[in-house]
Amino acid sequence: MKNYWIIILLVLANLFWGGHxxxxxxxxxxxxxxxxxxxxxxxxxxxxxxxAQLIERPKWREVWKHWKVLLAMAATGVIGYNFFLYTALQYTTSLDAALINSLNPMLIVLFSVVFLKERLGLVNIGGVFISLVGVLLILTKGHLEQLLSIHYNKGELIMLLVIFIWTLYSVLSRKMKGVPPISATAISVLLGLFILLPFILFEGISLPHSKNAIIGILYIGFFPSVWSFVFWNTAISKMNASKAGIYLNLITVFTAIISIFLGNPISTIQMVGGLFVFFGVYLSNKKGKVLVEKKQVKVLG
Incomplete structure (x- = not known):
């Protein structure tokens, strides 16, 4: 797959997650x-x-042979990440949740170097930090001193668990190299539903009743849940998890853009922050002198 197609897939995945x-x-x-x-x-x-059947025409029995990793992906990316994200939003604001979520790319970089033995260049690491600065400018509207005044509550602590779970999912996705990514996503989602079913049968389910909530659940079920996961898993099977992880900072940018279309204002400093994010993402994918060499560490089988 051409490199520019991988970039397009990552951008689209994070665009849909921004709408999420x-x-x-x-x-x-x-x-x-x-x-x-x-x-x-x-x-x-x-x-x-x-x-999956239309695009990949997989040999399903071959895909199912990886059921242990697929089950772990179901427990992390399908169930854990989403359940705890929604739980966190019940206790904290979107701003504070997004602030903590901005640590995710750096955590993925760390895990990828240690566990996947990936290499990082000095320019790539610089891109990580520039992108992070851009995210913080957007979220704080240029008032970075707000970072020192956050009082962490139950929601923020849950968000720390959220980003840790997504990091594990990204590392596991990288371990599925050679397996059709859409098929792997489909099976991991099916496994996740089987895990959730007993809890749903016990608790029951109430459907949304307002127009906005109905549109919201349909959007979440189709765009972030189908195409974001398909695009993310396809891209991450073709490139380093550490470099793909930097694109997660685009979620904040796209969330701000979508908010503009919904009538919410955005300041000049926030637009500057968006440019920082895009520049950081660009630098994180440039080839340069390797700063962090491969480490001979064996994990996750």
Whole structure:
């Protein structure tokens, strides 16, 4: 796959995830985290298997041989990340949650170097930090001193767990090299639904009733749940997880852009922050002198 196609896939994945934060606020008010998580994947699984069959025509028995890793992906990316994200948003603001989420790319870089033995150049590391600065400018509207005044509550602590879970998922996705990514996503989602089903049967499910919440759950079930995961897993199977992880900072930029279209204002310093993010993403993917060499560390089998 051409490098520019990988970049397009990563950008689109994060564009849809950016919308997830906006539309997710409509749904959280009417459904609890478990119900949202289950509902979105029920919608997604209807599309994932036909898409996988149409595009990849996989040998399903061969894919199922990797069930242990797929089960781990279901527990982390399908269930854990989403359930705890929705739970965190019940206790904290979107701003504080996004602030903590901005640590995710650096955590993926760290895990990728240690566990996947990936290499990083000085320019790439510089891109990570420039992108982070851009995210912080957007979130704080240029008032970086706000970072010192955050009082961490239950929601922020849960968000730390959220980014750790997504880092594990990204590392696991990289371990699935050679397995059709859409098919792997479809099976991991199916496994996730089987895990969630007993809890849903016990608790029951309430459907959203307002127009905004209905639109929100349909959006979440189709765009972030299907195409973001398909695009992310396809891209990460073709490039280093550490470099792909930097693109997660685009979530903040796209969330801000979507908010503009919904009538929310954005300041000049926030636009500057967006440029920082894009420049940082560009630098993180440039080839340069290797600063962090491969380490002979064996993990995750």
């Amino acid at each position: 934060y906006v539309f997710g606020k409509f749904v959280v008010a009417e459904m609890d985290p478990l119900q949202i998580t289950f509902s979105r994947w029920v919608i997604a699984v209807v599309f994932l298997f036909p898409i």
